[in-house]
Amino acid sequence: MPLPPPPPPRAVIRDVTAGSAAHHAGVKPGDRLVSVNECEIPDVLAYRRELMLGEVTVTTERSDGSLLTFEVAWEDPGLEFEDVIFDGIRTCANKCDFCYVHQMPKGFRKSLYMMDDDFRTSFLYGSFVTLTNLTDADVNRILDEHLSPLYVSVHTANEDLRSDMMKWWRLKVKDPAATRIRDMIERLEPIDLYTQMVLLPGRNDGDEMEETLAYLAERPNVQAVAVVPVGLTDHRTNLPDLRTYTAEESREVIRRVEAVQRRMLSERGTRFVFLSDEFYINAGLALPPTEAYEGFAMLENGVGMTRDFLDGGMPTLPPRIEQPRRVLIATGTLFGPILERALAPLASVEDLQLEVRALENRTFGHVTSVAGLLAGRDVLLGVKPGEADVLMLSPNVVKYGTELMLDDRSLDDLRRELGMDVVLGGTTLHELTETILFGAEATSTPQFGFSTHAIKEASQQH
């Protein structure tokens, strides 16, 4: 029996601007958007597109099912929505060997297991998509509405190898043509693409990687490539056997990528391909200078995060602080040694007792080394109650705009259980140093934190 059609999209209205047309019409928060110009509206992009027509008729629905209709001409109706996607996030059609969602331990909130592969969130938020779930109509929509730039997980331009790495579900792929990455990149030629390759040792690195980079460099719409190593957790039961990069292999990846960068820089004035920090740290090599990141376009993918953090250096240090303080900074094992070296000059500040502690990630397993994937329980297991006056964490450990960690423990929970103040330490060395010396007022929150997309970005894959 065929499945029933999905229910029509109904965006929940979060807020109504005072004095707006919607307000005058009597629309209330909690009502739902039914249509604009009698068209169903699947997402905020389509909503904005309809408003561009100038004179529009908006229909909303109350919780009792009654409908309200009002008209606007060349003005914003005054509606704010709970979500940007109204008809449900498009999930992926793949079963990648290296999928981070498949390696997540059980028990986290449902949204963290969402296998988002939606071209609309790629355009709106810069999340990486594989394109394998697109229909012909989606491709036409991207082109018609010029949804540019998009962020695309290429991994390899060798179609057979890509299929082997990503193992798409035939039943979920709506258009087999969408699985051919070269065709898709070429069809989307008017759209700027920022791409990424998640490297698996011995699979898509070496000559394969160089061939993919050579292909991508030929495509006029491909703006840049981020190359990131596969991220693994301890939760890989019944998943393909994968391993992380050794220091020697990391050096080989760097050697090959830097050769491409030099060539591209002299031929085209851009390095074009950028390596995530993890390769340099694993290899034990110095990070590239600031200018090598050309504006940090792929920062959220772990490309240049460390250099960006260190840039600007420290403020002038006072000889002493006003009140003696014991400050403990907890971070991941990848960044711990770098942070310790960077903060070493603070040892000269009288009355400041400072320790940087690299916490083992017991939630995802010791192979998970990035600070952004530390859960509240990792902090509780690695820090003793009362051992410091203040505990500082990376702003990346909380969900953007909240104080909630991956396992839904809040900073308040940590404060209560550890009997000390717990604050977010800052996004730059300068800011962190000021927070250590003068308190949390100096801290700003980052433009990103973990989310259904960013958890994959934090783990640098998708």
Ligand code: SF4
């Ligand atoms: S890595 Fe991304 S595209 Fe691949 S299976 Fe996981 S969620 Fe889907």
